[in-house]
Amino acid sequence: MPTSIFRPQLFSGRTVLISGGGSGIGFAIASLFGELGARVVLTARNRARLDQATGTLTERGIEAFAYDINIRNEGEVEALFEQLDADALQPDVLINNAGGQFAAPALDISPNGFRAVVDLNLTGTWLMCGAFARSAQRREHGGRIVNIVLALDSGIPGMAHAAAARAGVVNLTKTLAWEWAPLGLTVNAVAPGIVRTDALSQYDDAQLRADVAALPLPRMAEPEEVAQAVAYLASPAASYITGVTLALDGGEHLTGATPQHAAP
Numbered sequence: 237m238p239t240s241i242f243r244p245q246l247f248s249g250r251t252v253l254i255s256g257g258g259s260g261i262g263f264a265i266a267s268l269f270g271e272l273g274a275r276v277v278l279t280a281r282n283r284a285r286l287d288q289a290t291g292t293l294t295e296r297g298i299e300a301f302a303y304d305i306n307i308r309n310e311g312e313v314e315a316l317f318e319q320l321d322a323d324a325l326q327p328d329v330l331i332n333n334a335g336g337q338f339a340a341p342a343l344d345i346s347p348n349g350f351r352a353v354v355d356l357n358l359t360g361t362w363l364m365c366g367a368f369a370r371s372a373q374r375r376e377h378g379g380r381i382v383n384i385v386l387a388l389d390s391g392i393p394g395m396a397h398a399a400a401a402r403a404g405v406v407n408l409t410k411t412l413a414w415e416w417a418p419l420g421l422t423v424n425a426v427a428p429g430i431v432r433t434d435a436l437s438q439y440d441d442a443q444l445r446a447d448v449a450a451l452p453l454p455r456m457a458e459p460e461e462v463a464q465a466v467a468y469l470a471s472p473a474a475s476y477i478t479g480v481t482l483a484l485d486g487g488e489h490l491t492g493a494t495p496q497h498a499a500p
């Protein structure tokens with residue numbers, strides 16, 4: 237990976253809250269913001285993994301903090317923001333990266349399975365956005381929100397629940413961009429295609445390789461490439477950008493519903 241194009245200390249004095257920051261893409265985002273001078277606050281459910289991540293960041297000279305919460309739980313999200321107030325770690329930037337799903341043909345997704353995925357990806361993101369905006373409003377302090385979704389222009393066969401939930405986040409992003417502009421908040425999203433993280437081990441490798449081979453840029457994205465896009469949207473260079481979803485997908489959005497995307 238090329239070194240960062242951003243100037244050193246770009247985010248000095250800023251606190252960046254990254255959900256799912258202890259692993260994969262979230263950890264790459266935390267690393268980049270930290271290297272650019274930000275204090276980073278990581279959240280996820282797995283305490284041990286969070287501690288390992290903050291340990292690694294601290295060794296690199298980054299100020300890093302961790303809170304274990306489940307973003308699906310409204311009470312835990314509210315308590316997180318109260319604790320951040322108490323710890324003087326009110327965030328300037330929120331990155332909603334936590335999320336996920338299981339692969340299954342639509343007809344095999346039970347109502348509870350559908351609900352679980354919508355609850356995590358759409359409701360969890362919404363809960364974090366609301367708590368962050370209320371905090372910013374109270375403090376009369378603007379800020380940035382960046383939501384990580386999935387590339388979904390061709391639909392996401394095999395993941396109907398995630399497709400629906402992430403499309404919800406894309407329109408939530410547009411709507412909150414309107415409503416919260418007067419609060420000094422911008423709200424944007426990044427839609428990655430397939431990104432090389434450990435989490436891919438739960439998907440069928442042959443399917444992933446076929447999907448990647450069909451792309452105009454036939455390779456996976458690296459987590460650091462997602463981080464650079466997120467940093468751009470949180471930077472002063474993007475101060476006039478709100479409500480957009482940036483496709484970071486190797487051109488997947490150009491391919492349409494090709495046979496490679498046929499539902500299982």
Ligand SMILES: CCCCCCCCC/C=C/C(=O)SCCNC(=O)CCNC(=O)[C@H](O)C(C)(C)COP(=O)(O)OP(=O)(O)OC[C@H]1O[C@@H](n2cnc3c(N)ncnc32)[C@H](O)[C@@H]1OP(=O)(O)O
Pocket residue numbers: 335336337338339340344345346347348349350352353356386393394395429430431435436439440443444447500
């Ligand atoms: C085509 C390839 C594309 C190939 C293309 C792939 C592109 C990949 C791009 C994306 C990559 C990533 O997102 S990587 C990120 C990966 N990380 C993750 O996905 C982990 C996140 N997962 C989770 O947090 C959870 O597993 C989550 C999905 C939200 C479910 O949470 P819960 O704890 O509530 O789940 P449970 O209580 O166990 O189950 C709730 C219901 O879901 C059902 N359920 C759970 N797992 C199930 C399964 N594998 N198949 C069917 N049903 C399942 C259960 O039976 C329950 O329904 P009932 O039995 O009816 O009660």
Ligand SMILES: NC(=O)C1=CN([C@@H]2O[C@H](COP(=O)(O)OP(=O)(O)OC[C@H]3O[C@@H](n4cnc5c(N)ncnc54)[C@H](OP(=O)(O)O)[C@@H]3O)[C@@H](O)[C@H]2O)C=CC1
Pocket residue numbers: 255256257258259260261262279280281282283285305306307308333334335336337356360384385386387427428429430431432433434435436
């Ligand atoms: N890898 C890929 O190809 C792509 C990934 N994405 C999306 O990017 C994001 C990061 O994915 P990636 O880094 O690959 O995978 P990871 O599984 O490493 O990231 C998911 C993160 O979300 C956290 N998380 C999951 N559920 C909850 C919850 N209920 N409350 C709080 N935190 C939660 C997990 O931590 P914990 O389990 O400890 O809670 C984990 O840190 C996800 O939203 C994913 O869907 C989008 C496009 C492609």
